Amino acid sequence: MAEDYKLSLLLDFYGGMLTETQREMFEFYYNDDLSLSEIAENEGITRQGVRDSVKRAESQLTDMEKRLGLVGRFYKMSGDFKKIHEAAAKIKDCNGHNVYARDIEENADRILAVTEEYCE
C-alpha cells in the first residue's frame, strides 16, 4: 500500500479518536496536500506547532492499527469482495453467452449489486 493511501485509510478508520484540531491538521497535510508552512499561515500557529500536531496524530493512528489491526482486516475483506465481483461477472457473462437460466442471471445480479459499493 502506498504510504499516503495507508495514512488516509488510518484516518478514515481511527480519526474519530483524534482531537478535532489534530484531525484537521492531518487532513490539511495528507489529504489536501498543503505544506506545514501553508497550514501554519492559514491557522495562525507556528510551523513547529503544526508539525507536532501532525506527527502526534500519525503516531496515534499507527499505534492504534498496531494494537487493533482493523484496517488490515477490512483491507482483506475488500479484496475478497473484489474477487467475488469478478467471479459473478464471469458467471453472468457465461450464462448470457452459452446457456441461459433466469435463476443464475438473477443471483449473479444480486451478487454484483451487493459487491458494487466495495469495488469503487
Add this chain to the structure above:
Amino acid sequence: MAEDYKLSLLLDFYGGMLTETQREMFEFYYNDDLSLSEIAENEGITRQGVRDSVKRAESQLTDMEKRLGLVGRFYKMSGDFKKIHEAAAKIKDCNGHNVYARDIEENADRILAVTEEYCE
C-alpha cells in the same frame, strides 16, 4: 444484536486498547460467565475492584464504537457476505440441475470458498 454478543464483538474489535487486567476481567465476566465474586476470589482482589474494572472497560469499548463505528461497519459487511453466499449456492444448484456450464460451476465455487469463512 443481543447485549452479550455485542459486548463480545466490541472486545474482539477494540480489546487491544484496554490494559491487560481490564481485558482479563472483562473476558472472565462476559465470555467465561464468572460472577464478580468468583473473579474477585480467583484474582485476590475486592469484588468492587473487579466491578470497577469491568465497568471501565465496558464504557471504554462502547465509547470507541460510538466514535469509530467499526463494529457496525463490519456487521454490515458480514451480512453482505452471507447474502452473497446464499446467491452463489443457488447459482451452483441451478447450474447443476438445469443447465451445466463448467465456467459457472468454477466461479460459483470460488465465491462459495471466499465467503465460507465469514459465514461460520
